[in-house]
Amino acid sequence: MASLISDTEPPTTSTTTDLVRRKKKRSSVSSAASSRTSAASVSCESHTRWRSEKQQRIYSAKLIQALQQVRLNNSSAEATSSPTAQKRGRAVREAADRALAVSARGRTLWSRAILANRIKLKFRKQKRPRATTAIPVTTTVVSSSNRSRKRRVSVLRLNKKSIPSVNRKVRVLGRLVPGCGKQSVPVILEEATDYIQALEMQVRAMNSLAQLLSSYGSAPPPI
Amino acid sequence: MSNRRSSRQSSSTAPRISDDQMIDLVTKLRQILPEIGQRRRSDKVSASKVLQETCNYIRNLNREVDNLSERLSQLLESVDEDSPEAAVIRSLFM
Numbered sequence: 001m002a003s004l005i006s007d008t009e010p011p012t013t014s015t016t017t018d019l020v021r022r023k024k025k026r027s028s029v030s031s032a033a034s035s036r037t038s039a040a041s042v043s044c045e046s047h048t049r050w051r052s053e054k055q056q057r058i059y060s061a062k063l064i065q066a067l068q069q070v071r072l073n074n075s076s077a078e079a080t081s082s083p084t085a086q087k088r089g090r091a092v093r094e095a096a097d098r099a100l101a102v103s104a105r106g107r108t109l110w111s112r113a114i115l116a117n118r119i120k121l122k123f124r125k126q127k128r129p130r131a132t133t134a135i136p137v138t139t140t141v142v143s144s145s146n147r148s149r150k151r152r153v154s155v156l157r158l159n160k161k162s163i164p165s166v167n168r169k170v171r172v173l174g175r176l177v178p179g180c181g182k183q184s185v186p187v188i189l190e191e192a193t194d195y196i197q198a199l200e201m202q203v204r205a206m207n208s209l210a211q212l213l214s215s216y217g218s219a220p221p222p223i
Numbered sequence: 224m225s226n227r228r229s230s231r232q233s234s235s236t237a238p239r240i241s242d243d244q245m246i247d248l249v250t251k252l253r254q255i256l257p258e259i260g261q262r263r264r265s266d267k268v269s270a271s272k273v274l275q276e277t278c279n280y281i282r283n284l285n286r287e288v289d290n291l292s293e294r295l296s297q298l299l300e301s302v303d304e305d306s307p308e309a310a311v312i313r314s315l316f317m
Contacts, residue, residue, distance in 0.1 A: 085293065088296040173277055176282065186240050189251075192252065192277060193248075196256075199285070200284065203284060213295070214298060
């Protein structure tokens with residue numbers, strides 16, 4: 001299988017990632033260090049996981065099943081309503097995201113958020129206005145120079161993290177990754193690394209699937 | 224100017240992140256990004272730029288997935304008509 005990345009302690013014959021995780025946890029001393037190494041081990045594992053052939057095959061199989069289900073739904077619903085191209089594309093995207101989240105095996109926040117989204121759509125829409133009103137206030141304080149600074153700085157410097165631009169960008173990143181809108185900074189960064197690799201794999205899988213389907217559409221299949 | 228750590232404006236109630244941890248995470252993030260910045264000396268790229276590139280990259284990936292899913296939906300519609308092709312495709316996949 002794919003070899004593990006060399007910045008972990010070099011395992012000799014281990015093929016599973018559990019051994020690596022155990023080795024890392026044994027070497028840690030304090031609780032902070034243990035959380036850091038467990039986070040590091042998850043991200044090291046994710047480096048290889050989303051790029052392996054095996055994972056791509058698993059995801060492709062799930063994707064095809066999901067797409068066939070979408071097609072069945074579309075064919076049954078076409079008599080009643082006329083789904084637009086955008087709705088169909090949206091349905092395919094959601095099916096692909098669900099398949100991706102299932103392949104993540106529930107270990108990451110974003111995958112759980114995607115799967116939970118189908119049920120909790122209403123709750124999410126209620127919570128959004130609260131999150132968006134907080135952010136524009138900080139940006140106007142930073143950009144405006146004179147007037148409202150004296151009044152607002154005293155309110156906004158309560159949390160030291162809200163001022164630096166790095167933390168602001170982390171918040172923006174947190175909104176991009178599903179389910180991480182209100183997480184702490186290290187969680188957001190970690191989820192983002194995993195999410196990016198999963199998205200890359202999704203793009204690769206869908207690309208090859210599209211190529212396959214389009215090639216079958218144009219030419220007769222070889223026997 | 225007092226740092227009132229007990230107040231929770233944005234709901235990040237986690238303990239303060241250490242600089243080393245932050246640098247570590249940002250480094251990992253930078254390794255993933257497909258950019259010229261990977262080849263440069265690793266000290267010179269700021270965390271702010273890395274985060275900006277990350278946001279842009281995620282948006283690009285999302286857009287690409289959306290385009291691909293639209294294309295796939297169109298292809299799936301067109302494949303429906305020819306049943307022998309659909310059967311062949313299904314047999315290949317399974």
